[in-house]
Amino acid sequence: xxxxxxxxxxxxxxxxxxxxxxxxxxxxxxxxxxxxxxxxxxxxxxxxxxxxxxxxxxxxxxxxxxxxxxxxxxxxxxxxxxxxxxxxxxxxxxxxxxxxxxxxxxxxxxxxxxxxxxxxxxxxxxxxxxxxxxxxxxxxxxxxxxxxxxxxxxxxxxxxxxxxxxxxxxxxxxxxxxxxxxxxxxxxxxxxxxxxxxxxxxxxxxxxxxxxxxxxxxxxxxxxxxxxxxxxxxxxxxxxxxxxxxxxxxxxxxxxxxxxxxxxxxxxxxxxxxxxxxxxxxxxxxxxxxxxxxxxxxxxxxxxxxxxxxxxxxxxxxxxxxxxxxxxxxxxxxxxxxxxxxxxxxxxxxxxxxxxxxxxxxxxxxxxxxxxxxxxxxxxxxxxxxxxxxxxxxxxxxxxxxxxxxxxxxxxxxxxxxxxxxxxxxxxxxxxxxxxxxxxxxxxxxxxxxxxxxxxxxxxxxxxxxxxxxxxxxxxxxxxxxxxxxxxxxxxxxxxxxxxxxxxxxxxxxxxxxxxxxxxxxxxxxxxxxxxxxxxxxxxxxxxxxxxxxxxxxxxxxxxxxxxxxxxxxxxxxxxxxxxxxxxxxxxxxxxxxxxxxxxxxxxxxxxxxxxxxxxxxxxxxxxxxxxxxxxxxxxxxxxxxxxxxxxxxxxxxxxxxxxxxxxxxxxxxxxxxxxxxxxxxxxxxxxxxxxxxxxxxxxxxxxxxxxxxxxxxxxxxxxxxxxxxxxxxxxxxxxxxxxxxxxxxxxxxxxxxxxxxxxxxxxxxxxxxxxxxxxxxxxxxxxxxxxxxxxxxxxxxxxxxxxxxxxxxxxxxxxxxxxxxxxxxxxxxxx
Amino acid sequence: xxxxxxxxxxxxxxxxxxxxxxxxxxxxxxxxxxxxxxxxxxxxxxxxxxxxxxxxxxxxxxxxxxxxxxxxxxxxxxxxxxxxxxxxxxxxxxxxxxxxxxxxxxxxxxxxxxxxxxxxxxxxxxxxxxxxxxxxxxxxxxxxxxxxxxxxxxxxxxxxxxxxxx
Numbered sequence: 001x002x003x004x005x006x007x008x009x010x011x012x013x014x015x016x017x018x019x020x021x022x023x024x025x026x027x028x029x030x031x032x033x034x035x036x037x038x039x040x041x042x043x044x045x046x047x048x049x050x051x052x053x054x055x056x057x058x059x060x061x062x063x064x065x066x067x068x069x070x071x072x073x074x075x076x077x078x079x080x081x082x083x084x085x086x087x088x089x090x091x092x093x094x095x096x097x098x099x100x101x102x103x104x105x106x107x108x109x110x111x112x113x114x115x116x117x118x119x120x121x122x123x124x125x126x127x128x129x130x131x132x133x134x135x136x137x138x139x140x141x142x143x144x145x146x147x148x149x150x151x152x153x154x155x156x157x158x159x160x161x162x163x164x165x166x167x168x169x170x171x172x173x174x175x176x177x178x179x180x181x182x183x184x185x186x187x188x189x190x191x192x193x194x195x196x197x198x199x200x201x202x203x204x205x206x207x208x209x210x211x212x213x214x215x216x217x218x219x220x221x222x223x224x225x226x227x228x229x230x231x232x233x234x235x236x237x238x239x240x241x242x243x244x245x246x247x248x249x250x251x252x253x254x255x256x257x258x259x260x261x262x263x264x265x266x267x268x269x270x271x272x273x274x275x276x277x278x279x280x281x282x283x284x285x286x287x288x289x290x291x292x293x294x295x296x297x298x299x300x301x302x303x304x305x306x307x308x309x310x311x312x313x314x315x316x317x318x319x320x321x322x323x324x325x326x327x328x329x330x331x332x333x334x335x336x337x338x339x340x341x342x343x344x345x346x347x348x349x350x351x352x353x354x355x356x357x358x359x360x361x362x363x364x365x366x367x368x369x370x371x372x373x374x375x376x377x378x379x380x381x382x383x384x385x386x387x388x389x390x391x392x393x394x395x396x397x398x399x400x401x402x403x404x405x406x407x408x409x410x411x412x413x414x415x416x417x418x419x420x421x422x423x424x425x426x427x428x429x430x431x432x433x434x435x436x437x438x439x440x441x442x443x444x445x446x447x448x449x450x451x452x453x454x455x456x457x458x459x460x461x462x463x464x465x466x467x468x469x470x471x472x473x474x475x476x477x478x479x480x481x482x483x484x485x486x487x488x489x490x491x492x493x494x495x496x497x498x499x500x501x502x503x504x505x506x507x508x509x510x511x512x513x514x515x516x517x518x519x520x521x522x523x524x525x526x527x528x529x530x531x532x533x534x535x536x537x538x539x540x541x542x543x544x545x546x547x548x549x550x551x552x553x554x555x556x557x558x559x560x561x562x563x564x565x566x567x568x569x570x571x572x573x574x575x576x577x578x579x580x581x582x583x584x585x586x587x588x589x590x591x592x593x594x595x596x597x598x599x600x601x602x603x604x605x606x607x608x609x610x611x612x613x614x615x616x617x618x619x620x621x622x623x624x625x626x627x628x629x630x631x632x633x634x635x636x637x638x639x640x641x642x643x644x645x646x647x648x649x650x651x652x653x654x655x656x657x658x659x660x661x662x663x664x665x666x667x668x669x670x671x672x673x674x675x676x677x678x679x680x681x682x683x684x685x686x687x688x689x690x691x692x693x694x695x696x697x698x699x700x701x702x703x704x705x706x707x708x709x710x711x712x713x714x715x716x717x718x719x720x721x722x723x724x725x726x727x728x729x730x731x732x733x734x735x736x737x738x739x740x741x742x743x744x745x746x747x748x749x750x751x752x753x754x755x756x757x758x759x760x761x762x763x764x765x766x767x768x769x770x771x772x773x774x775x776x777x778x779x780x781x782x783x784x785x786x787x788x789x790x791x792x793x794x795x796x797x798x799x800x801x802x803x804x805x806x807x808x809x810x811x812x813x814x815x816x817x818x819x820x821x822x823x824x825x826x827x828x829x830x831x832x
Numbered sequence: 833x834x835x836x837x838x839x840x841x842x843x844x845x846x847x848x849x850x851x852x853x854x855x856x857x858x859x860x861x862x863x864x865x866x867x868x869x870x871x872x873x874x875x876x877x878x879x880x881x882x883x884x885x886x887x888x889x890x891x892x893x894x895x896x897x898x899x900x901x902x903x904x905x906x907x908x909x910x911x912x913x914x915x916x917x918x919x920x921x922x923x924x925x926x927x928x929x930x931x932x933x934x935x936x937x938x939x940x941x942x943x944x945x946x947x948x949x950x951x952x953x954x955x956x957x958x959x960x961x962x963x964x965x966x967x968x969x970x971x972x973x974x975x976x977x978x979x980x981x982x983x984x985x986x987x988x989x990x991x992x993x994x995x996x997x998x
Contacts (some may be wrong), residue, residue: 017936060939067848067938069860088972096939126969136951139853163965166955174951178853202956209953246958249913256957259910301916308909343878348908382877 010057017064033065044078055082056090063097076103083115088126091119095130099137113146120150125161128154132167136174144179151175152183156191166206169195173210185214189221196228201247201257204232208260215267226268230280233261237283241296251296255305262312266319281323287313288329307345314352324361331356331365338372343382350376350388357395366396374408383417390420394427402435406445413452421456425449426616429461433610439468439475440482447486447496454493460611462499469503471604477510479503484517487525497529498537505544506601509551519552523559535573542568542576546583550599553592560587768798775799794820798828833911833952834886834901835862836945838934841895843867846934847941851952870899880908891915895931917957918948924963943969 016036023029040058043050050058055078062075075097082094098112112134119131132151135143154160155168176183185192192214195207208229215222236244236254247254271277291310295303314330317323334356337349350373357366373396376389390412397405409428416424428449436442446465450457469479483500486492504522511517523545530541545563549556562568568580590598768785775782781800786793796815803809811828813821838847845863854862869881870890881888883901889911890899898915902908921944922929926937934941947962949955956962 014936021935064938067845069845071856088969092943092969093939096942126972129965133946133950137946139951163956163961167950170950170953170955173953174851177951202958202961205957206950206953206955209951246960249917249957254957255913256910256954259907263907301913304909304913304916308907308913311909312907343876344880344909344912347878347880384878384881387882 010053010060012057013060013064016061020068030070033068033070036061037065041074044074050078052082052085052087052090056093059097060093063093063100066101072101076101076105076108080108080111080115083112084118091127091130095134099134102138102140109140109142113143116143116147120147120154125164128164129167132164132171136167136171139174139178141179141182144175144182148172148175148179148182148184152185152188152192156188156195162200162203165195165198165200165203169203169206169210173213176210176213180217185218185221190224193222193225193228196225196232201244201254205257205260208257208264212260212264212267215264219267223268225264226271227273227276229261229264230271230276230283233258233265234279234283236261237286249305250299250302252302252305252309255309258309259312262309262316266316270320270322281326284313284317284326285329288326288333291333303342304344307348311348311352315355318352318355318359321359321361327356327359327362328365331362335369335372338369338376343385346376346380347382347385347388350385350392354388354392354395357392363396363398366392367398367401370396370401370404377408377412383420386412387417387420390416390424390427394431397431397435399435399437402431403441406431406435410445410448410452413449416453421453422458423616423619425453425456425461426458426612426619429464429612430610430616433464433468433612439472440478443469443475443479443482447482447499450493450495450499451486451489454495457493457495458615460615462495464610464612466499466502467605470506470602476503476507480507480511481517484511484522484525487529492529494533494537497526497533498540501526501537501541501544505547508548512552519548519555520558523548523555527562535576539575539579542579542583546587547599549583549587550595556587560584563587768796777801779804796820796824798824800828833906833914833949834903836901836949837863837866837897837899838941839867839897839899840931841871841897843871846896846931847938847945849942849945849949866899866901867897870897879912889915893919896934914949914954917959918945920959921948921962924959925966 019032020029023032040061043054043058059075059079059082062072066072079094079097079101082090083098085091085094094115103109116131116134119127122128135147135151151168151172155165155172160168172183192207193211196204196211198204198207211222211225215225236258239253241248241251241253244253247257249255265280271280287310290306295306310333314334317326317330321327331353334349334353337345338353340346340349353366353369356362370393373389373392377386377393380386380389390409393405393409406428409424409431413421413424413428429446432442432445443465446461450462469475480503483496483503486496487500504526508517508519508522512519512522515521526541526544530538533541542563545559549559563580563584569577569584571577571580586595586598768783771782771784779802781798783798783800784796785798786795794815794817796813798814799810799812801810801812811825813824813828815821815824834850834852836847836849836851837845839845845867848859848863850859866883866888869883870888873881873890879889879891881890885904886901887904887906887908888899888901889908890897891912892898898919900911900915902911919929922934922941925940925944926933944962944966947956947965956965
């Protein structure tokens with residue numbers, strides 16, 4: 001029954017609300033609202049001034065419309081006018097309007113602040129409270145600037161009424177939260193702390209929230225509150241239920257105040273003073289004892305209030321982490337709640353136990369409940385409760401129960417809610433790695449993760465398993481075998497293909513002896529998944545294929561067929577096409593030695609912090625991962641370099657950096673390890689004659705493949721070579737070479753199968769420019785380049801004269817430094 | 833507390849109190865999200881929900897859901913009792929409160945809430961004191977009205993009364 005008669009009911013408002021409720025459709029509602037808005041607008045603009053009652057009514061209507069969800073862009077002025085009325089309800093509505101529809105118009109703000117100031121100094125407690133409520137509700141910076149100095153004074157003044165003190169305390173708290181720099185407690189600190197001793201429980205209740213917040217930011221200044229809080233708490237806990245009169249709630253004395261006091265104490269370490277500490281411990285024991293007593297009332301409010309205090313006390317005990325007796329008692333109490341009828345209590349017990357699990361005193365006690373928790377994980381109907389159970393299992397996991405817990409979490413994962421799967425996957429991965437004694441178990445676990453929740457297995461997880469397999473010789477064979485078996489499943493997740501592709505590419509040889517997993521079988525298995533995979537996976541598989549060619553020469557022709565097929569070398573994705581083309585060529589022209597070097601087994605990864613822990617922390621927020629875990633993560637294994645296979649292959653060796661300044665005034669071409677190829681033509685035959693002159697593009701193409709070759713140069717040379725290709729070399733520009741410069745060493749070497757194209761590319765790969773039409777003999781190669789070493793630049797000229805009949809070649813190198821000539825010759829000789 | 837929402841089973845918002853500064857669009861978005869989440873809960877489930885970096889504590893009273901968002905480390909059970917205490921206050925004030933009372937007297941619902949909770953924290957936990965404060969404020973208006981009414985009557989009797997008696 002709508003009670004309109006209380007106080008000063010506004011009939012017009014009630015009618016309007018009824019009209020809205022009776023509207024049959026959204027359109028009708030909007031129509032009615034617009035009609036009313038027009039009416040109000042005209043009334044506000046009207047000639048004669050509205051009386052207070054009408055103004056109040058219209059402002060209230062506007063407020064109602066706004067709260068329904070429609071935008072209001074007028075009425076602020078009228079609302080502000082209401083503030084200066086001395087009728088209470090008019091003021092009320094005015095304040096309510098401006099606290100709900102906050103306006104940033106500076107003129108209005110000035111007027112509002114003025115009205116508030118008047119009310120604050122009115123000495124009428126009801127008006128003062130209204131003003132304080134408004135400040136607390138809005139809490140804007142302008143209000144903080146205007147009133148942050150005034151309010152503490154009101155708070156501690158002797159003649160302030162209790163209700164005003166309460167409002168002042170919480171108002172100050174709000175201002176502090178939004179503008180901490182403007183609220184200077186300095187001179188008020190001790191008097192604010194003293195409010196804890198106030199006779200009026202309401203004042204204490206309000207003040208303590210303020211003190212708690214302030215002491216979090218300035219613990220030293222407020223530390224005197226600890227002993228006061230303890231004595232207050234002690235008085236409440238030991239009081240009979242009749243003592244506190246109206247502050248007793250369903251037979252529980254001052255539950256809100258007790259909880260707040262316990263929260264305040266959690267801002268500080270255990271009290272140093274023996275007497276205070278003793279009193280507090282006594283308090284906590286009393287609270288724990290009371291939990292065992294039969295309830296004084298059957299009402300849920302009684303048990304909620306009582307248990308609220310209990311849980312807060314347990315939080316304090318956990319925070320102190322110094323009283324083994326209390327910790328164990330807390331753990332036992334929570335253990336009882338784990339099987340309570342009420343879902344809320346089971347939920348809270350699981351949550352509380354999580355924190356208990358990390359304390360060394362209670363960790364063992366927590367572990368005793370593992371069966372109950374596992375049961376909760378399986379049988380609870382509420383997903384939030386199941387999730388808490390999973391969190392607790394994670395927290396209580398240690399070496400002794402890791403296998404059991406991981407197994408339970410895996411089976412839970414099969415039916416888990418989608419929203420929590422990713423987090424669960426991360427947790428299982430972390431546990432499996434942390435407590436793995438036998439790494440084959442770890443590999444199994446991760447592969448199971450991929451099988452069960454493949455979509456939610458993030459990159460960090462599968463990078464990690466690969467990295468661990470690479471770093472641990474003892475598990476490589478097992479990993480290859482397991483992955484091979486897993487791939488045979490008909491519906492195999494793409495992440496499994498990625499892991500499988502990589503591992504077989506590296507370690508497929510370890511299982512190649514068995515006819516069931518012979519090289520061709522492995523290749524066919526991988527290739528059968530090829531077309532089902534996304535581009536990044538296919539790229540990874542292509543790399544695996546070239547590794548196969550290296551590992552198993554007998555598969556070369558089969559794989560080359562695949563690489564040669566149109567769907568690879570004419571693939572519309574640039575990355576795939578490039579890889580296919582380059583791998584194909586690499587397989588055809590590189591000798592077995594070169595291939596073996598390029599596709600050498602990945603070296604172990606350097607130890608680095610686990611990225612999985614960081615990802616979990618980011619997901620859950622700061623509280624989720626304890627400091628211990630993070631530190632352990634730092635001490636443990638490294639992290640896989642995220643990059644793709646290409647980068648990975650040469651990551652062990654330093655790459656050639658690009659040149660910077662053009663010191664010789666010669667045009668510097670693109671750096672050797674350049675960026676992406678031009679997107680102009682899709683089809684590229686890297687070794688075609690036509691491409692030779694297109695220096696920029698080609699050198700990057702070549703350099704990518706021969707990066708390792710060049711890099712081998714760099715590596716062997718043990719110095720960083722900056723190699724700058726020179727274009728458009730004219731006679732005049734070759735000033736670095738004069739007649740006196742020593743000649744290079746003549747090299748006679750067996751003439752291997754040498755294609756012109758190959759030679760070109762090797763030379764170009766070096767960064768030297770091929771000069772056409774310089775040597776009268778078209779078979780010869782003439783190059784020029786500037787080698788930039790750390791110390792200086794060395795210009796050099798090169799002539800390569802192949803003699804097909806004699807199956808020999810002569811390499812002449814001339815440069816401004818003798819040693820450089822020699823070295824260059826030696827290096828190139830190795831290549832040819 | 834970050835905010836409190838009261839909404840019906842059809843998802844109509846009856847009261848919204850925000851204790852943190854947010855834009856109107858943000859408020860609308862959050863309300864929609866939270867209402868959807870809470871309405872999706874089944875009866876036997878627990879009264880707490882994790883949401884973003886906060887906790888939602890909710891309870892249903894007849895046709896109204898009372899929903900509070902609190903910080904992660906806040907005490908859930910005591911928040912449930914804050915909700916209950918607010919319902920008790922409304923009940924005492926309106927006499928067997930129902931959803932319609934809150935619809936038609938929404939401004940009163942806000943005042944009562946302000947007397948109980950300020951800036952997101954409980955300021956007065958004595959039911960008597962809160963109700964007394966509201967009654968006093970109501971009285972202020974009544975007194976003024978009565979004064980004005982008396983004044984009218986007086987004027988009437990002085991000016992018009994004698995004419996009627998003739």
